[in-house]
Amino acid sequence: xxxIVDGFFRAxxxxxxxxxxxxxxxxxTLKAASLSIGISLIMGVPAGFCLGYYEFRGKKTARIIVDxxxxxxxxxxxxxxxxxxxxxxPLGGWGLLFTIPAIxxxxxxxxxxxxxxxxxxxxxxxxxxxxxxxxxxxxNKRQLFFTTLWEVRxxxxxxxxxxxxxxxxxxxxxxxVGGNIKWHTRTITTAIALETGKGMFAEGIALGLVLLAIxxxxxxxxxxxxx
Amino acid sequence: MIQKRFMVGILAVLVxxxxxxxxxxxxxxxxxxxxxxxxxxxxxxxxxxxxxxxxELKWTSVGTGKALKLGMNCDVDVLLVxxxxxxxxxxxxxxxxxxxxxxxxxxxxxxxxxxxxGVQGLTVATALSVIRERGKVFVSRGDNSGTNKKERLLWKAxxxxxxxxxxxxxxxGQGMLSTLNITAERGGYTMTDRGTYIKYSHQHGGKPPLNVxxxxxVILKNQYSVLILNSTNCPAVQKDLAQAFSAWMAGxxxxxxxxxxxxxxxxxxxxxxx
Numbered sequence: 001x002x003x004i005v006d007g008f009f010r011a012x013x014x015x016x017x018x019x020x021x022x023x024x025x026x027x028x029t030l031k032a033a034s035l036s037i038g039i040s041l042i043m044g045v046p047a048g049f050c051l052g053y054y055e056f057r058g059k060k061t062a063r064i065i066v067d068x069x070x071x072x073x074x075x076x077x078x079x080x081x082x083x084x085x086x087x088x089x090p091l092g093g094w095g096l097l098f099t100i101p102a103i104x105x106x107x108x109x110x111x112x113x114x115x116x117x118x119x120x121x122x123x124x125x126x127x128x129x130x131x132x133x134x135x136x137x138x139x140n141k142r143q144l145f146f147t148t149l150w151e152v153r154x155x156x157x158x159x160x161x162x163x164x165x166x167x168x169x170x171x172x173x174x175x176x177v178g179g180n181i182k183w184h185t186r187t188i189t190t191a192i193a194l195e196t197g198k199g200m201f202a203e204g205i206a207l208g209l210v211l212l213a214i215x216x217x218x219x220x221x222x223x224x225x226x227x
Numbered sequence: 228m229i230q231k232r233f234m235v236g237i238l239a240v241l242v243x244x245x246x247x248x249x250x251x252x253x254x255x256x257x258x259x260x261x262x263x264x265x266x267x268x269x270x271x272x273x274x275x276x277x278x279x280x281x282x283e284l285k286w287t288s289v290g291t292g293k294a295l296k297l298g299m300n301c302d303v304d305v306l307l308v309x310x311x312x313x314x315x316x317x318x319x320x321x322x323x324x325x326x327x328x329x330x331x332x333x334x335x336x337x338x339x340x341x342x343x344x345g346v347q348g349l350t351v352a353t354a355l356s357v358i359r360e361r362g363k364v365f366v367s368r369g370d371n372s373g374t375n376k377k378e379r380l381l382w383k384a385x386x387x388x389x390x391x392x393x394x395x396x397x398x399x400g401q402g403m404l405s406t407l408n409i410t411a412e413r414g415g416y417t418m419t420d421r422g423t424y425i426k427y428s429h430q431h432g433g434k435p436p437l438n439v440x441x442x443x444x445v446i447l448k449n450q451y452s453v454l455i456l457n458s459t460n461c462p463a464v465q466k467d468l469a470q471a472f473s474a475w476m477a478g479x480x481x482x483x484x485x486x487x488x489x490x491x492x493x494x495x496x497x498x499x500x501x
Contacts, residue, residue, distance in 0.1 A: 087301035087463060097302050098256060098287065179287030182270075197402045198265050199430055 007205025014206055015213065021182070021191075022210060029187040030214070032100050032174070033167045036107035037160055040115045045156055048119025053148065063120065069113035074106075078176030081106040085177060098179040103187070106173035111163035118162060122155025123148070157222060164218065168211065255468040257286040258297040259307040260373055261402040263451070264288035266426045266495050268488055275484060280471050290372030298322060298454065301461035305469035306454040309420075310373035314452060323454040329476045330485050330496040331450045334377060336441035337407070337424060338416035346416070347440045354441045355385035362395045364415030368406050369398025377449070378418045384446070411436040420449050422495035429490040451496070476500065
């Protein structure tokens, strides 16, 4: 039990002293996560919007597929991405394996369904009267589209935050395609796995608390941004 | 207006994150075992290697089985592993072109001080057959690592197949230090390399809950070697860097550094490059 208390104090020390290894893991985590969230937003928001806004054949099936993808295990994604990025794999020539972008590729696969599904369900739950009101006010198709997009902005932010949480806390992808390389691809979660594996439980707890602290900062800044 | 600012905000975030990952001019990528990393040996050697050669050493620490697989797929430039029979087969199969022995330590069987199976001082073969007979908990890495390969070999040498589903045989699928922790929690026995065991003792302030009960004999020698991958199989591999690493590891300086790497006054590895 002592290591929980130890871990708490170690976390404070790591943060206050700016331990270079911890800072490197924090930077790697943030780089990989923001890259993957960025790409997922570019792809996922339009996809989710189509899925929620328009009516088309096969919409239900598409929703089921996206919702199923929410359950993709991270180690499985890691293995798939490794198979593609390995020098023996079809994309081996890109030389991405064991780099931050490689982690981001995997994390994008993880985040994309989250953003797509949540964007779509935000549109679902949008007040149906909004559409009618807008049309009766004489809005054209374009205005209708942008107003709807504007109305769901907080839903998209919430989707991004949920995906961010999932991406920053995963360990399977980062370990498999990042390789947990010190100063390069060691994220906070792979560092926790490593320290735990070494029996350094207090260090592991400390790093876990550092990750929580980052999540807190991100959430506080988003709530400020919303106002 | 607000809409515009919102979109610009998103765009700014996306652009700022587009810059990620830097490429170092000369970096050697190595796959190695958990023991060389967990003991801190590589953290200790890597800066010296970079200072002497200007090459940055990056490594991913996995079991020897996975390290060999990464080499087979040409995902790394060099290997530092410890499973001589598998390594020799690997060279024969054309995945590596050379192997250089650089250091060794030995495997030991550790267990609780109470020694419920009564194996203290026995030979490895007898100790294992006694554990099997009495059905005392034995914790195995179960991950096809160098240590695991060796352990399975020893079970066979002790007569009979390596255990698999027996209730007393626990396969963790984790690294050596995790496995030692699990062994201590279960009050069982396990086989470990001495380097990792010394590191484990060190973490417990020199009073670990597991003691060395069986040791000694040529059969327990644990040889570490550097393998340079075959450039016919992997044309993209950075062979010159790998050769520089192999030569540096076998050189007087690195060999001296390895001999000086001690915890609790004990050497974790013994240099033995030819």
